[in-house]
Structures are given as structure tokens and as C-alpha cells.
Amino acid sequence: MALTVVYTAGTGHVVGALALTGAGAPADVAALVGRALPMRVCVDQGRVATLPLNAGNLAVAVVDDEPAALVDPLAFGVELNPEGRPGPTLTRLATWTGGAGVALTPNGLTITVQVAPARPAKVVALVSADQDTHVLAGELPAQQTRVTLPVSLDAGGKHGVLVLAAGWAGLLEEANVT
Template sequence: MALTVVYAADTGHVVGALALTGARTGVGTGAPPEVADLVGSALPLRVSLDDGRIATLPLSARELAVASVDDEPGALADPLSFGVEVTTDGKPKPALVRLASWPDNPDNIALAADGLTLTVQVAVARPTPVVALVSDEQNTHVLAGEIPAQQTQVKLPVTLVAGSVHGVLVLAAGWAGQLRTEKVT
């Protein structure tokens, strides 16, 4: 069985995986369905906040891509732990890659009133793209940047209220995606 995955085009993170059965778009050509056919205008990722509310972090379909890949059962249960690599001509490789785990440290993602700081365990060899979404009542802040080569950290600016609680999605290329609740310090 093969999988169809939806992934973040900028970082390669798998954000959704499904095993399609029956008639498919592109049958006979091996072409996966279009992103909009699978997610509409956005793919909503949800996380529970501390008071029973749910934060919805919508990934725009414009920022996503679809690939048909080899069977990887783990991608169905924990898609953010896998990534899609593309060839030099921009085509997705058929095998998913398992992404590096974040260190077991709650401070590796720190949300403050003036920004989101991400810290990885070892210095990155080359500039590493980062995309983060932070819920904020009716809006979602979309933050983008990169961890510079030979560094372990990046701070993405955002203005938040001290003590507030937010849903956060962090996608740093090469590292497993993080979807969690964070309190502003």
C-alpha cells in the first residue's frame, strides 16, 4: 500500500497522511491528488489550551504540497515526525525520512511577550528554515525565519500578552514538528 501525504513545502514536514483507496485523481499516471482536493483552502491543526478551549492553527493550502510515498505506518500515527525530501528537480522522493527528535527540554520552544525562541540540540550545518504558527484569539500569527548555520537558536518576533496561553506549531527543517500549548513568560 502507498500513502498520500500533505507536507509543508518550505520545510518538508508531513502534516497529514492518508491511505487512499478506490478511484483517485491521476489513476494510471501515479499523480497524487491536488492539495485543495484534500484540505480545501487550509489544513486546520488543533491543540487543547489549558482552560478547555481549542486553538486552531490553519496551514494555508498555498504553503502545502502533496506526494505519493512508500508505505510508512508511523506517518499515519505521528505525521509531524516525518519529512518529505525533494530531488534536485523538485520532485518528492518516494521514501519519507524520520526527522530528528527535539531534546526533552520544555525550554526548547520559549514563548515570550516579544517573540518565539527555538533552540535545537546541536548547531545546524546550514541555514535551517523555520515556520511557526501561534494562535491568538481570532488570529493566527505566521512566523518565518531560519536558524543560521553553525547556530542552535532563532528568535521569531511576535507581540503577545504576558501570561496568555497559545497553541503553537513549530516546523524547523530536519526536526520533528511540534504542536503544543505554550504560556507567554
């Protein structure tokens, strides 16, 4: 059985997966997710923050069956071949362990990974803010374990955060502004 995945074009993160019987999934990502794919996380005692991934930044691929991608899609990535087409096998991405993660301050989102990448790694992050979403982009420099992306937030607030750093599993969690 083949698996259909929706992934971010910039970082390769799988953000949704579905197994179909019969007809295949549409090749047009907007036909699957609409204008945006909502990623949701509970914040502040049950309030839900929605972080929409714009359909224009997403793509669809049919890949080899990987049942774990149905349970935890953010743990997987799609690798593109030299022609820019997705390969048939999903890659399990590195996990956030050993103090790795995110920290929010009134002036920025700091992303820390446990192992420094050999090459610069693209980073996309979404931070909820009342009715809006801050979309941040940057790079984790080669041989560095930390990057801070600028964002303006009120001190003491709680926000939903989605971090997609190339090579690491997607991180979707609540974060407090300290």
C-alpha cells in the same frame, strides 16, 4: 500499498497522511484540505487553538508505505530531488529532546534545538492569538541552536504553537507567555 501525504512546501514536514484503497488521492492539495489544513492543540484547560496551514503553502505526494506516518505525521519529512519533486521515501526527523523546544515572551518566540544544523534551516511557526494566527518565518542559522522570531503577545497568555524547523519533527503544543 502507497501512502498519500500532505506536506509543507517550505520545510518538507508531513502534516497529514492517508492510506487509500481503490482510487488515488487528488493531486490538488486544495481538493484534500480545502483552503487550509487546521492543526489543533488544547490550550488553557480544554480550549482548542486552531492553527491553519494555508493550502497555498502545502503540497501532496504519494510515497512508500510508512504506517508510523499515519499515527504521527509531524515526525516525518518529504525530501525533494534536484528537480524539485518529492522522493518516494519519507525521512524520520530529529526529535525535540534535552531541553530543546519553544519559549514565548511578549516580544518573540524562541526556538531551541539540541544540535546545531550544518546549514541554515528554514523555520515556520504559527502562534494562536484569540481569533487570529501569527505566521512567523525565519532561519535557524548554521552552527546555532537558537533563533528568536519576533511576535507581539500579551504577558501571561496561553497559546497554541506549531513549529516547523527543517530537519526536526514538527512541534505542536501549548506555550505560556513568560
